Amino acid sequence: MYTLGIDIGSSSSKAVLLKDGKEIIAEDAIQAGTGSSGPSRVLQQIMQESGLKLNEIDYTIATGYGRFSVAFANEQISEITCHAKGIAWLLPGTGTIIDIGGQDAKSISLDVNGNILKFFMNDKCAAGTGRFLDVMSRVLETELSEMGEWHFKSNHPAKVSSTCTVFAESEVISLLSQGIAKEDIIAGIHASVAAKACTLAYRTGVRENVVMCGGVAQNPGVVDAISKELGKKVIVAPNPQLTGALGAALIAAKKVKEKENP
């Protein structure tokens, strides 16, 4: 049995292919999201990697912001349920998930069996999301992938008080013109993202075993800032960008099994 989970976000497309609901046989992420070539490219890549054809896949579940645009999917499931499922499978015992993607930030609390207790997401604003970090990296002329490295060089993190992306951009420009060191500004930016995400986490309740996922979890600076804000160790999920797609593939496997053994 082969099941596919495909997670179409605002800025990236992810896919995970599972065999028998147990073994990951292909997984990929393309940094182009809904409305772009990303969804078809990630599908093409994963099929190539696995050597399978689309008609050999028993069930496909689409998730993420662009989930309704995946015409061949058998079903659409929200990213909240998919991330919860993916993380609970990878890291059983997780109590709180912090997921920061391109334009969404969310916190999900889970019970001991991995069931969702509560979740909160960001409001209609991109503050504290991947998009916020994108804008800041451009202003600082620093690759997004290098932000984490700079973060750990900081001894005196600057204060970035604005949560609005536009105002924060002006604030960062002002800090640069004052000659504040880049690493201190970057650490300040990460603290600002962490503060925003942790507001959601505090509302769901910060339980034992905090796990971070989503594209932003690849930035160790943000993970460090969240850990400091919560005063707790934060575990980064393996392949954090792919946990939603993994959860979708796992749910798809369960659906096939239920169909076979009703």
Add this chain to the structure above:
Amino acid sequence: MNYDEMTSKELLGYFQNKLDEEAREAKKAGKLVCWSASVAPPEFCVAMDIAMVYPETHAAGIAARKDADGVLETAALKGYNADICSYARVNLGYMELLKQEAMTGETPDKLANSKGARIPLPDLVITCNNICNTLLKWYENLAKELNIPCIVIDVPFNHTMPIPQHSKDYIVDQFKEAIAQLEEICGRPFDYDKFFKVQEQTQRSVAAWNRVAAYAQNKPSPLNGFDLFNYMGLIVCARSLPYSEITFNKFCDELEAKKQAGKSAFGDADAEKKRITWEGIAVWTNLGLTFKGLKNLGVVMTGSAYPDLWNLTYTPGDLESMAVAYTNIYINTCLPNRTARLQNIVSNSKSDGIVFHLNRSCKLMGLLNNESAETIQANLHLPYVSFDGDQADPKNFSAAQYETRVQALSEMMNAQ
């Protein structure tokens, strides 16, 4: 017009148009027109034969026709900040256009092209702070801009329950002051006989409204809760006239037939998968989308405290009981009482979850959502979800965010 041959939906449309037409005719005939807050008591003005217009309902109508942007822009040009209630901004923008027309004799394009019902400028306004305090400054502003009288029914917030006697006495005095103001404005004594009849009519309308709402307690529910948002126009604008009673009674007949046939709001009984309580004002700019977002998941709205604002039950002839009805609005009471009322609605409607509309326009309703949600979840162990939106400003709502949140809620309800 043979009302018996009309469906309740036809009656709703017919009477809504009739109310607007009556207001326009009253203005032409030189009679008084009053703009009123939605839960201010209309009984006094109706007893004095004053035509009533309800800006909140009018603003909701403009928003539902996806035509709010133009008037919101007019309000912004006058300096009204986007943080102010969008009902107020739509109405103040619309008033500005009507005023420009009255002063220049030329109809501004935005007014000529408006999809909202054409309403006449008021000769007086009446407001009541039993649902929020923005209504005070909004209506004072209307009165100042138009140089017309403003009747304020000041209703103290109920920090403790039951409602203290001094509050009841104070509100009765407010009613008496309103009567005195009306006598002065109309130049004739208050018509107490008609007032009593209007109170009786209001009670028949409210009873019929409550009967409609009670149909949602059936499982499956023959009533789609979003229909309460649609029919609400009449309990707001015509509760002191027979129009609402006629329409609601017809609606009850239709719902009873559906119930007897074992049908749900979505057709067959098994089309109803889950039930939710909706807390907060409707997202008028996206009413269809918010409804379909739930319907597509087989989720029917069976509970809402919002339509319950007009459960204004009192004894005609007894001003104190009328005072209690108008101050006992759940959002005019302390957090424990407000939460208990909402929890009762969730329980009585047999809801499996709750959707909280965090309405950017209505701070009073939104501010205490978190506390209410936490308490109800602890007591009833039901999942809930909160989404950002707005009653009349389309800029504050994101369809994708709403769809994701209600889908996740549906998945949580199914997992329970």
